[in-house]
Amino acid sequence: MYKDGYKSVFENYSGAQDNLISLLQHFQKQSGYISQECVQEVARFLKISENHIYGVASFYSQFTFQKPGKNHIKVCLGTACHVQDGQLLANEIRDLLGIQSGQVTADGFFDYQEVACLGCCAQAPVVEINGQIYARMTTTKLMKKLSEYE
Numbered sequence: 299m300y301k302d303g304y305k306s307v308f309e310n311y312s313g314a315q316d317n318l319i320s321l322l323q324h325f326q327k328q329s330g331y332i333s334q335e336c337v338q339e340v341a342r343f344l345k346i347s348e349n350h351i352y353g354v355a356s357f358y359s360q361f362t363f364q365k366p367g368k369n370h371i372k373v374c375l376g377t378a379c380h381v382q383d384g385q386l387l388a389n390e391i392r393d394l395l396g397i398q399s400g401q402v403t404a405d406g407f408f409d410y411q412e413v414a415c416l417g418c419c420a421q422a423p424v425v426e427i428n429g430q431i432y433a434r435m436t437t438t439k440l441m442k443k444l445s446e447y448e
Protein backbone atom coordinates (compact mmCIF):
# COMPACT_ATOMS: atom_id res chain seq x y z
CA MET A 299 0.00 0.00 0.00
CA TYR A 300 1.31 3.44 -0.92
CA LYS A 301 1.25 6.36 1.48
CA ASP A 302 -1.50 8.98 1.19
CA GLY A 303 -1.16 11.25 -1.80
CA TYR A 304 0.83 8.79 -3.91
CA LYS A 305 -1.70 6.13 -4.89
CA SER A 306 -3.94 8.55 -6.79
CA VAL A 307 -0.92 9.85 -8.72
CA PHE A 308 0.45 6.39 -9.49
CA GLU A 309 -2.91 5.37 -10.95
CA ASN A 310 -2.13 7.63 -13.90
CA TYR A 311 1.15 5.84 -14.69
CA SER A 312 1.92 2.37 -15.97
CA GLY A 313 4.77 1.65 -13.60
CA ALA A 314 7.28 1.52 -16.45
CA GLN A 315 10.68 2.85 -15.43
CA ASP A 316 10.60 5.51 -18.14
CA ASN A 317 7.88 7.23 -16.08
CA LEU A 318 10.52 8.30 -13.58
CA ILE A 319 11.13 11.85 -14.85
CA SER A 320 7.40 12.54 -15.29
CA LEU A 321 6.68 11.35 -11.77
CA LEU A 322 9.49 13.42 -10.29
CA GLN A 323 8.25 16.47 -12.22
CA HIS A 324 4.79 15.91 -10.81
CA PHE A 325 5.95 15.71 -7.19
CA GLN A 326 8.46 18.56 -7.61
CA LYS A 327 5.64 20.78 -8.87
CA GLN A 328 3.23 19.61 -6.20
CA SER A 329 5.54 19.98 -3.17
CA GLY A 330 8.30 22.28 -4.37
CA TYR A 331 10.86 19.55 -3.76
CA ILE A 332 11.45 15.81 -3.83
CA SER A 333 11.15 14.46 -0.30
CA GLN A 334 12.81 11.31 1.02
CA GLU A 335 9.35 9.78 1.36
CA CYS A 336 8.64 10.60 -2.29
CA VAL A 337 11.85 8.87 -3.39
CA GLN A 338 10.90 5.79 -1.35
CA GLU A 339 7.37 5.62 -2.77
CA VAL A 340 8.46 6.18 -6.37
CA ALA A 341 11.19 3.57 -5.97
CA ARG A 342 8.61 1.03 -4.78
CA PHE A 343 6.21 1.90 -7.57
CA LEU A 344 8.76 1.70 -10.38
CA LYS A 345 10.68 -1.19 -8.76
CA ILE A 346 13.98 0.65 -8.94
CA SER A 347 16.50 1.60 -6.25
CA GLU A 348 16.33 4.85 -4.32
CA ASN A 349 19.96 5.46 -5.28
CA HIS A 350 18.99 5.34 -8.95
CA ILE A 351 16.33 7.99 -8.36
CA TYR A 352 18.74 10.24 -6.46
CA GLY A 353 21.27 9.80 -9.27
CA VAL A 354 18.81 10.71 -12.01
CA ALA A 355 17.18 13.59 -10.11
CA SER A 356 20.55 15.08 -9.14
CA PHE A 357 21.44 15.36 -12.81
CA TYR A 358 18.59 17.79 -13.54
CA SER A 359 18.59 21.26 -11.99
CA GLN A 360 14.77 21.31 -12.02
CA PHE A 361 14.73 18.89 -9.08
CA THR A 362 15.64 19.74 -5.52
CA PHE A 363 15.71 17.58 -2.40
CA GLN A 364 15.46 20.44 0.06
CA LYS A 365 12.09 21.68 1.24
CA PRO A 366 11.80 25.32 0.10
CA GLY A 367 11.30 28.20 2.51
CA LYS A 368 7.97 30.00 2.81
CA ASN A 369 9.47 33.02 1.00
CA HIS A 370 11.98 32.89 -1.82
CA ILE A 371 14.82 35.37 -2.31
CA LYS A 372 17.11 35.46 -5.33
CA VAL A 373 20.02 37.83 -5.78
CA CYS A 374 21.44 38.19 -9.26
CA LEU A 375 25.20 37.99 -9.53
CA GLY A 376 25.33 38.03 -13.33
CA THR A 377 27.80 40.43 -14.94
CA ALA A 378 25.51 43.47 -15.14
CA CYS A 379 24.39 43.07 -11.52
CA HIS A 380 27.85 42.17 -10.29
CA VAL A 381 29.38 45.42 -11.59
CA GLN A 382 26.52 47.34 -9.95
CA ASP A 383 27.44 45.95 -6.50
CA GLY A 384 25.16 42.93 -6.55
CA GLN A 385 27.69 41.19 -4.33
CA LEU A 386 26.99 43.72 -1.57
CA LEU A 387 23.33 42.71 -1.68
CA ALA A 388 24.29 39.05 -1.50
CA ASN A 389 26.58 39.68 1.48
CA GLU A 390 23.85 41.62 3.26
CA ILE A 391 21.31 38.85 2.83
CA ARG A 392 23.76 36.13 3.89
CA ASP A 393 24.58 38.11 7.05
CA LEU A 394 20.96 38.92 7.81
CA LEU A 395 19.60 35.40 7.29
CA GLY A 396 22.69 33.53 8.43
CA ILE A 397 22.58 31.20 5.43
CA GLN A 398 24.41 30.70 2.15
CA SER A 399 23.00 30.42 -1.36
CA GLY A 400 20.95 27.23 -1.73
CA GLN A 401 19.97 27.11 1.94
CA VAL A 402 16.79 27.68 3.96
CA THR A 403 16.62 29.57 7.26
CA ALA A 404 16.20 27.38 10.34
CA ASP A 405 12.63 28.60 10.81
CA GLY A 406 11.81 27.80 7.18
CA PHE A 407 10.74 31.38 6.53
CA PHE A 408 13.19 32.21 3.72
CA ASP A 409 15.16 30.31 1.15
CA TYR A 410 17.95 32.06 -0.69
CA GLN A 411 19.64 31.63 -4.04
CA GLU A 412 22.33 33.48 -5.93
CA VAL A 413 21.64 33.26 -9.65
CA ALA A 414 23.49 34.10 -12.85
CA CYS A 415 20.91 36.36 -14.52
CA LEU A 416 17.27 37.23 -13.88
CA GLY A 417 16.79 38.56 -17.41
CA CYS A 418 16.47 42.25 -16.63
CA CYS A 419 20.11 43.40 -16.75
CA ALA A 420 19.22 47.00 -17.67
CA GLN A 421 17.73 47.37 -14.19
CA ALA A 422 20.78 46.05 -12.32
CA PRO A 423 21.33 45.26 -9.56
CA VAL A 424 18.28 43.07 -9.30
CA VAL A 425 16.73 41.06 -6.47
CA GLU A 426 13.69 38.80 -6.81
CA ILE A 427 11.45 38.10 -3.83
CA ASN A 428 8.59 35.64 -4.24
CA GLY A 429 8.67 36.11 -8.01
CA GLN A 430 8.58 39.90 -7.87
CA ILE A 431 11.56 41.72 -9.41
CA TYR A 432 13.06 44.64 -7.50
CA ALA A 433 15.21 46.83 -9.75
CA ARG A 434 18.19 49.04 -8.95
CA MET A 435 18.27 47.58 -5.47
CA THR A 436 20.41 49.03 -2.70
CA THR A 437 21.21 47.49 0.66
CA THR A 438 18.97 50.08 2.35
CA LYS A 439 16.03 49.33 0.05
CA LEU A 440 16.63 45.63 0.46
CA MET A 441 16.56 45.74 4.26
CA LYS A 442 13.39 47.82 4.17
CA LYS A 443 11.73 45.35 1.81
CA LEU A 444 12.73 42.32 3.87
CA SER A 445 11.47 43.92 7.09
CA GLU A 446 7.99 43.77 5.54
CA TYR A 447 8.18 39.98 5.74
CA GLU A 448 8.78 39.77 9.49
Ligand code: FES
Nearest residue numbers: 374376379416419
Ligand atom coordinates in the same frame (compact mmCIF):
# COMPACT_ATOMS: atom_id res chain seq x y z
S1 FES B 1 22.89 40.14 -14.85
FE1 FES B 1 21.44 40.53 -13.30
S2 FES B 1 19.57 40.55 -14.38
FE2 FES B 1 21.01 40.01 -15.87
